[in-house]
Amino acid sequence: MRKIALILAIILLIFSVVALASTEGEKTIYLTFDDGPTHNTPQILSILKKYNAKATFFVLEERITQYPEYMKMIIAEGHSIGLHGVSHNVNTIYSTPSTPLNEMNSANETLYKCLGFKTKLIRTPYGSYPYMSLEQYKILKAANYNLWDWTVDPRDGVGTPDISAILSRIKTDLKGNERPVLLLHDRKTTANNLDAVLSFLASRNYTFDTITETMDPINFMELYGPAKNKSS
Numbered sequence: 001m002r003k004i005a006l007i008l009a010i011i012l013l014i015f016s017v018v019a020l021a022s023t024e025g026e027k028t029i030y031l032t033f034d035d036g037p038t039h040n041t042p043q044i045l046s047i048l049k050k051y052n053a054k055a056t057f058f059v060l061e062e063r064i065t066q067y068p069e070y071m072k073m074i075i076a077e078g079h080s081i082g083l084h085g086v087s088h089n090v091n092t093i094y095s096t097p098s099t100p101l102n103e104m105n106s107a108n109e110t111l112y113k114c115l116g117f118k119t120k121l122i123r124t125p126y127g128s129y130p131y132m133s134l135e136q137y138k139i140l141k142a143a144n145y146n147l148w149d150w151t152v153d154p155r156d157g158v159g160t161p162d163i164s165a166i167l168s169r170i171k172t173d174l175k176g177n178e179r180p181v182l183l184l185h186d187r188k189t190t191a192n193n194l195d196a197v198l199s200f201l202a203s204r205n206y207t208f209d210t211i212t213e214t215m216d217p218i219n220f221m222e223l224y225g226p227a228k229n230k231s232s
């Protein structure tokens with residue numbers, strides 16, 4: 001009996017080591033693309049497909065109606081949709097306690113009319129910090145929206161950054177980052193640099209998954225609280 005128990009224990013140990021080795025080093029990063037869809041979306045989608053990468057697109061209301069075919073492509077290829085609002089203007093969307101909610105509700109209605117579904121996933125323009133008040137955040141939460149900011153920012157939306165600057169910022173933000181959410185934009189320069197970005201991340205054993213409605217959102221309001229001048 002003792003021999004059998006020993007053999008079983010050894011088999012169990014071997015299985016555990018094999019299982020551990022096969023998952024070792026695998027990490028998930030959440031790619032997100034703001035401001036689309038645009039005429040660059042097909043290029044972005046084809047590069048994502050090359051790396052078997054899934055991503056989340058935070059879309060603007062006007063562009064849902066402008067590019068419904070690209071919306072359908074995003075969904076058909078297994079990516080996730082979130083809302084980025086209507087105005088994309090700091091002075092408009094953050095102007096009253098209910099304007100962020102109103103913009104998301106409006107974009108959600110348009111999403112429903114065009115694609116037949118709604119989403120709880122949102123990202124407000126320029127991130128919730130320092131623009132969003134605690135009251136605005138509470139109103140969005142009460143309406144069951146999941147607010148997502150990011151934890152990796154290569155600043156791809158500013159000017160025409162070259163790939164070495166983008167990769168250098170990504171490397172810095174990934175250090176010690178337990179839940180990497182990468183901020184990218186649906187724009188030409190990002191589309192042109194995306195292959196190199198995904199190649200770098202894949203070489204670091206990252207796999208790419210979508211943000212879903214059941215995930216606990218990462219946002220600056222939860223991480224840092226509201227900005228002082230807007231804490232009322």
Ligand SMILES: [Zn+2]
Nearest residue numbers: 034035125126
């Ligand atoms: Zn944006």
